[in-house]
Amino acid sequence: MDSFSSPTGSSSPFSTDDFMDKFKTQLAQAYAQEFLETVTGKCFEKCITKPGSSMSGSESSCVSRCVDRYIEATGIIGRALLNSSR
């Protein structure tokens, strides 16, 4: 699981570039996962009001729209924060 050490434990020099790449990748993955969990929670709340024995067509399309809107909301908030930090 430790992707920052070499598999054989040999004394290869620490590669800064390699570390930075792996670091960014893992951080991005962690963010993606957190985002997915948040969106899933929000959209379940908004769209699945009475869970039935299967997902209805209107529930599925609500979820699609909800995901798009949440991504859009993230952009709106991000831009508002950028514009205000002057």
Added chain:
Amino acid sequence: MDTSGLNSPELQRFLNQEKEKAMVNEMVAKLTNVCWDKCITGTPGSKFSSSESACLSNCAQRYLDMSVIIMKRFQSMH
């Protein structure tokens, strides 16, 4: 593993930048979470109404204003 590269200024700079970026990301995520609940009251549509998008943008800015007010209040309590 030869860890002599761990002290490099380049790495320190990188980690500081990533830390700042992470803090901004966290802030955006938290605000989106909170402002979504405040502003998107009905079923999500195929686009935001103008009042919904205005609400989201206002929400972020008012939250920031409020943080400043709270900090000042705290500081004045010494």
